[in-house]
Amino acid sequence: MSHINIRQLTFEDLRYADALRQAEGWNQTHRDWERLLTHQPEGCFLAEWNGESAGVVTTTIHGGELGWIGMMLVHPIFRRRGIATALIERCLNYLEQQQVQCIKLDATPAGTPVYECLGFRTEWSWQRRARLSDLTPEIKTSGRETMPEYPWDHEVFGANRDIWLARVVRDSRVICLEDGFAMLRQGARAGYLGPIVALNAETAEHMIRQLLTGQQGDFLWDLPAQNQHGIELAELFGFEVVRDLNRMWTGNRLIAGIPEYQYGYSDPGTG
Ligand SMILES: CC(C)(COP(=O)(O)OP(=O)(O)OC[C@H]1O[C@@H](n2cnc3c(N)ncnc32)[C@H](O)[C@@H]1OP(=O)(O)O)[C@@H](O)C(=O)NCCC(=O)NCCS
Structure with a gap:
């Protein structure tokens, strides 16, 4: 039984x-x-x-x-x-x-x-990266209730996640530009940097710099290992590899996104 x-x-x-x-x-x-x-x-x-x-x-x-x-x-x-x-x-x-x-x-x-x-x-494999200073930051949200539409995100992520992003945005500090968006939110022990999507590395760098400027404490960042520009930015901003993990899939067909434009996950539990 x-x-x-x-x-x-x-x-x-x-x-x-x-x-x-x-x-x-x-x-x-x-x-x-x-x-x-x-x-x-x-x-x-x-x-x-x-x-x-x-x-x-x-x-x-x-x-x-x-x-x-x-x-x-x-x-x-x-x-x-x-x-x-x-x-x-x-x-x-x-x-x-x-x-x-x-x-x-x-x-x-x-x-x-x-x-x-x-x-x-x-x-694919991905990396959890961290920038640690033994302090849990207090991250203020931007007070945004809505998210602009990013039709190209459906292709980059692999599916339309507008409803999900609109939920995350309410709890995040947010930068929304024409060719990218980035968020930072409170975590239990560290600030969580993501989701971050950008159509070029310059936009990603600009958004991440803006989000992190003036913030002190521990931060975590998850990103695909094959996003070479993302890995270079993580190094530039002082984020070290904590561990290597696996993205896995099953089902009728693989819905693939474009990892080269995915600079940060929204959460390991949701992609
Ligand atoms: C990972 C986790 C969820 C597994 O839960 P669980 O209830 O023990 O898993 P199951 O009993 O269903 O295990 C199924 C099979 O997976 C494999 N497995 C599970 N735990 C394993 C371990 N520690 N090492 C090697 N194989 C393991 C075995 O083949 C096992 O079958 P067996 O017990 O007949 O050999 C649990 O260890 C956990 O909560 N870990 C911490 C959180 C975590 O890492 N979650 C996973 C996030 S992706």
């Missing part, structure tokens, strides 16, 4: 979810959880082992066709019992029901073997 029960994650569960996140040292905030659950209220799940909360996961759908799995966390005492596998299977089921064509995730070294067992393949 199976001990695992998977049910929908609710706003009441977010304290538990955030405690798992905190124990792992991840940088998301309660606000990040709320945004995820608001965006996909029927696509975030909690696993129970004999009735006790044991793990969580989120999905995020962009433009109806690209689905993301994120925030996969299983409490250490419940690991290696198939809970992550059961949570991902539920996510895959949900995303297939929603007729998503391509499912992606950003895998930690701990997550990679779990996803490989379920048929995920690596699309």
